[in-house]
Amino acid sequence: MGAEDRRPATIYDVAERAGVSIATVSRALHGSSLVAAKTRDRVVEVARTLRYNPSQAGRQLAQGRYMAMGIVFPDLAGPYYAEVILGYEDRVAAHGCSVLILATHRRPNAEELAMDLAGRVDGMVIMGRTIADRVVARIADQRPVVLLARPPVGEIESINADNTASAERLTEHLLGHGYQRFAFLGDPRESPDVGGRYAGFRSALAAAGRRVPRPIRCGFSVAAGHEAALALLRKPHRPQALVCANDEVALGVLSAADELGLSVPAEVAVTGWDDILAARPARLTTVRQPMRELGATAASWLHERILGERVGGRHEVLATELVTRASCGEHPG
Amino acid sequence: MGAEDRRPATIYDVAERAGVSIATVSRALHGSSLVAAKTRDRVVEVARTLRYNPSQAGRQLAQGRYMAMGIVFPDLAGPYYAEVILGYEDRVAAHGCSVLILATHRRPNAEELAMDLAGRVDGMVIMGRTIADRVVARIADQRPVVLLARPPVGEIESINADNTASAERLTEHLLGHGYQRFAFLGDPRESPDVGGRYAGFRSALAAAGRRVPRPIRCGFSVAAGHEAALALLRKPHRPQALVCANDEVALGVLSAADELGLSVPAEVAVTGWDDILAARPARLTTVRQPMRELGATAASWLHERILGERVGGRHEVLATELVTRASCGEHPG
């Protein structure tokens, strides 16, 4: 231990010990060509023996860059955000920067924390419905910001997965199975992603001349899906195909069907979203999103903006992929 | 947009506009009692209209604290690390600090990145086999460090889940089912956690007078488990009970068994570790770890050390919980 008492060496310590100025130390350690090879070696050697690790606070202040990027997301439960963050972290690190994270999970002071974060980074990503538009705009006013899976705010750049189109494809696929009665589980108001999914669900049904049911509003967890499905599947005229807002909800539906003795897909078809790990063993038909790519693209955009490249308000919609497994029914012709 | 050109307001701008010195601004915005209420209100008002957001670099340098803590982990695939990080982030935020993350995933310059991280935080957590002992020691020499799920390094504080004890309990449970031939899937060398699990597996078998099989070394993914299980279960004298290093591997085993037409648990019993979301629909017997608590405890320890409380080299082992589901066999007795 003793980490608490031993004050870490500063650039001054190195300079003194090596018999040079701090400017030379700085240059030597950054491989500047303005320093003689002999001096450089000596400085590097001293730095090593002194275990010198530059204080980033000093650097940040001096060169006006943090060499860090932030990301704000609602939660880390479920693989969705973890994957996005992973893609983000990977790309950010490739650009030589560190990653700051902030999970807002309904914290009352989330916006204050986000502002604080903004004061520590060169740019940041804001995901989902975490921060009020007003605050997002304030942050974007002083730092490059990219919105991920979030409704647009002014001209701020954004990246989304193509929820609507994939929902249409999914719904059309189910229509192809011949199902008549549909249900949508999830709250379109809760997340822009779910909003887009419901929109696609609706438009596909409408295009086929079917009645469009209202969404069954429920949370995003397995438990929420389970509970909602129990109520729904006990009805006399129960739906034949349940389109769930994400895989967690779909897993809850599966366990509810099991509990009620209903076989999937013969008596009820179920689909999810995200293609999480559990989807495969559960044989769940779902939609795969390019989660890592979402994060990676956002990181690159930020990096370009930070470097001052004059790129304008980009808005990208990434394609998704329908993954059909057993839960939606035997594949038709 | 325009985030690139508009230079954010500094404390000087606020001071000038409010007609006070920067010292007063600083005090006013921190609610110091040394400033008159009237002045404070005026300063706060000006700060708002100027959209002043303090640069954290300046603060960090001035008060010698980063108000940030780091965490280094191998990867974010699978829910394990995500959960730990979530517990960590939550507690760190409660202490008013930000969180820096670093995923090393076999990056060649991981240690350099970790050193860099160390220069941006007040303390940090290092998980798993990410960083060489030598580097860990160097970091711990200048910052408080807590090791998580990592073999000890010197006197550096550490927190672990009780892998060995729970592995013993799990193995005893399987012995209670009457199985004769066991296998362990996972590489004890890859992670200290797996090492502990294999150790418990071994000691329980040894205590029962059984032969202890060598571990079947495989990766941590579903695919790795699948592949390893295919080879293993095709053998004429195949094992009856497969103890897997984690749930992902166990899921791979389940799908392999399915592929080979072997029923679980009648023909082969399978167990996992971590109780990830997919474990429930897969009816997987597994071991639940207090993942969030691991992260939260580490955060609190760091916080205490940073505040200078003279606490010594603590080492804690957190208890785990056996979760029995169908995959290990019909429950005996």
Add this chain to the structure above:
DNA sequence: GCGCCGGCTGAAAGCGCTTATGGTAATTCG
């Protein structure tokens, strides 16, 4: 009327670093 004290504020130092700017010795060239 004078000295004191307490409430409030400003001036200034300093945190650790980067980066012009300037200066000196060693080299080159006319």
Add this chain to the structure above:
DNA sequence: CGAATTACCATAAGCGCTTTCAGCCGGCGC
């Protein structure tokens, strides 16, 4: 051999903040 480069290094300014210290001013007691 003197002047003009060149190669190298030190000095110093400045990044945006916190915090110590000193100072000002009005009100109090004597």
